[in-house]
Amino acid sequence: MLRPRIIPSLLIQDNGLVKTVNFKNPKYVGDPINAVRIFNEKSVDELAIFDIDATVKGLEPNYSLIERIANQSRMPLCYGGGVKTVEQAQRIFGLGIEKIALSSSVLQNPQLITDIADRVGAQSVIVVLDVKKKLFGGYEVFTHNGKKGTGINPFKFIKEAQQRGAGEIVINSIDQDGVMKGYDLTLIDKAREQTSLPMTVLGGAGSLEDIQQVINKHKIIGVAAGSLFVFKGVYKAVLINYPVKEEKEKLF
Structure with missing residues (x-):
């Protein structure tokens, strides 16, 4: 039976775990390997990890760190950052x-979606769109940690990504990132x-009620x-957390 998925999203910079607000001012919050170990104990549905340096600096994916994370993880993993070729993906x-x-690689070359999906299977290919509101209405896709506008309409590109063989879409709100005041519904x-x-939707969750609001409306969705899942309390003390089984069941 298909169920909603509740997914912690971790950002990696300089091999450390960071958190941003509106894609700016990354704050170091700990060691990603330690975070993965803690999430293992909490029966997490899935874990998403994004290297926010790779594309901006034109770096290869950090294969050594990816391998260390994968070796420690006992949950499904999604990784993003710096992937530009089928060979890197494999x-x-x-x-x-x-x-x-x-993200940015398929916005520049949408054929890459098809090429990777043909090699590894569509279910493993996730297209991430980092989206910001436009000044006079509508939305635009941005890359390079929200610094570079593309002029691309996210809703049109969602359709193209599906046609080209993507297996899942992630919509990430730059405006809501780290603000913890709810999703852009x-x-x-x-x-x-x-x-x-x-x-899967990302950007803005400040409470389990925010997650529940999305699930109530859209049912089978990744939130x-x-x-x-990194901070706790009004002073945002760093504390890795995740809803226990009983809390999750109430959200569904």
Whole structure:
């Protein structure tokens, strides 16, 4: 039986775990390997890990760190950051990653979605769209940690990604990132209308009620969060956390 997925999202910079607000001012919050070990004990549905340095600096994926994370993990893993070729994707899958997240590389070359899906299977190819509201209405996809506008309409690209063989879409709200005041429900609604693919939303969760609101509306959906599962309390003390079984059941 298909169920909603609740997914911690971890950001990696300089091999450390960081958290941002509106994609800016990354704050070091700990060791990613330690975070993975803690999430192992909490029966997490899935874990998403994004290297926010790789694309900006033109770096190869950090295969050594990816392998260490995969070796420690007992949950499904999605990795994104710096993947530009089929060969890089295959190497990452060979390290034990179940899903690969593609963003700027497929915005520049949408054919890469098809090429990777043909090699590893569509279910493993995730297209991530980092989206920001436009000044006079509508939304635009951004890359390079929210610094570079693409002029691409996210809803049109969702349709193209599905046609080209993507297995899942991730919609990440730059405006809501790290603010912890709730998801952009309008963005989610419009994105969900465009595709029958599995979809995950990210950006804005400040409470389990925020997650529940999305699940109540869209049922079978992935609901991801960063700050909510890394910080605790009004002073945002660093504490890795995740809803226990009873809490999760109430959300569904």
